[in-house]
Amino acid sequence: MNRTAYSLVATDLDGTLLRGDDTVSERSLAALARVAEAGARHLVVTGRPAPRVRSLLTGLGCTGLAVCGQGAQVYDAGADRLLWSVTLDRELAETALGKIEAEVGEVYAAVDQDGVDGLTLIEPGYVMPHPTLPAVRVGRRDELWSAPISKVLLRHSGLSDDELAAAARSAVGSLATVTMSGPGTVELQPCGITKATGLALAAERLGVSPRGTIAFGDMPNDIPMFHWAARGVAMANAHRELKAVADEVTLSNEDDGIAVVLERLFGGD
Numbered sequence: 001m002n003r004t005a006y007s008l009v010a011t012d013l014d015g016t017l018l019r020g021d022d023t024v025s026e027r028s029l030a031a032l033a034r035v036a037e038a039g040a041r042h043l044v045v046t047g048r049p050a051p052r053v054r055s056l057l058t059g060l061g062c063t064g065l066a067v068c069g070q071g072a073q074v075y076d077a078g079a080d081r082l083l084w085s086v087t088l089d090r091e092l093a094e095t096a097l098g099k100i101e102a103e104v105g106e107v108y109a110a111v112d113q114d115g116v117d118g119l120t121l122i123e124p125g126y127v128m129p130h131p132t133l134p135a136v137r138v139g140r141r142d143e144l145w146s147a148p149i150s151k152v153l154l155r156h157s158g159l160s161d162d163e164l165a166a167a168a169r170s171a172v173g174s175l176a177t178v179t180m181s182g183p184g185t186v187e188l189q190p191c192g193i194t195k196a197t198g199l200a201l202a203a204e205r206l207g208v209s210p211r212g213t214i215a216f217g218d219m220p221n222d223i224p225m226f227h228w229a230a231r232g233v234a235m236a237n238a239h240r241e242l243k244a245v246a247d248e249v250t251l252s253n254e255d256d257g258i259a260v261v262l263e264r265l266f267g268g269d
Contacts, residue, residue: 004265007212009035010067010199010225013046013056014130014182015218015253016235022132024060031262032060038266041206043067045195047181047221049112049150050075050082052120052133065205069112069150070179070189070221071198074205080116084201086190087114090145092175093152096188097141099171100154104164108155109141114148121146126155129184152176152188161186165220179221180239187221196224214265216250216258217242233261 009032011017017024032042044060045067046053054077057066063078074084093111101107108126113119120135121144122128128135138144144152156164164186168178176188203213215222215229218238226232226245234246235257243249251257262268 004038004040005212005230006214006265007040008043008203008206008208008214009040009262010043010045010213010215010229011258012195012217012219012222012225013044013048013053015237016216016222017044017253017258018056019254022056022130025256025259027256027259029060031256031259031266031268034266034268035262040266041208043199043202043206045071045199045202045215045217045225047179047185047187047195048133049073049118049120050116051118052112054080065202067195067198067202069198070181070187070193071195071224072150072189072193073114074198074202075116082116083205084198085114085150086193087148088151088176088188088190090149093149093188094145096168096172096175097152097154099175100168103171104156104159104167106157107164108157109144110135110153111144111149112151112153114150118147118150126153127184129155129182150189154186154188155184181219181221194224195221196228199225199228214261216261218253233258 047070050068057077066075072086110122122135165180211230213229214231215225218235220241233248234243236252
């Protein structure tokens with residue numbers, strides 16, 4: 001058994017472990033198998049809500065914990081239940097949207113509902129950044145608030161993701177946490193909740209400390225996770241803000257960047 005300083009490997013999914021077609025390469029699967037053989041844990045830490053990761057976790061052979069919804073959910077894949085979740089107050093979310101639109105004009109919104117069977121609802125004009133993910137279109141914005149939600153997703157017809165995220169942060173203040181998790185994916189989540197929140201809770205349950213954790217990511221929403229973990233590894237395709245705080249930059253998600261690092265740490269071809 002190859003021993004390393006790391007007993008927990010925390011990986012983002014989109015743009016990190018997953019390739020563009022939502023698959024995981026055989027090389028990456030083999031590297032994660034070596035992690036398990038060494039007695040370490042692999043923990044998925046993703047912006048996707050729990051219902052949108054079930055099939056992916058099954059394919060990875062994950063039957064334990066996963067951190068979902070930008071850290072707002074700790075999900076037990078084996079039991080198919082949420083061990084912990086935080087919702088975004090719907091009145092605050094609606095107020096936050098109004099403040100953002102007062103600054104930048106019309107935005108298009110979607111929400112991820114809370115719960116293991118929660119839906120993704122999208123209002124007219126919103127285009128899913130991941131067309132493979134299921135969503136239900138509603139006729140009016142007020143229908144987005146029909147059930148508890150974990151987050152709001154935003155798009156703007158004229159602003160870049162960076163511009164929209166900056167404007168949203170300025171507008172909403174302490175009403176919500178604003179983050180960017182991928183192309184076309186600016187999000188509002190409960191105030192103070194980040195990927196590090198969920199990662200810390202999951203790691204505590206697993207008996208793992210920050211100093212025993214290595215984390216992989218590609219977007220600014222991974223910055224808190226990098227700050228929490230002992231080592232943060234950004235993908236070659238990562239956003240410049242994440243690369244700026246990373247301890248290391250590996251190859252892209254399409255070029256098995258995670259596997260390259262794990263093979264060095266845990267062995268393998």
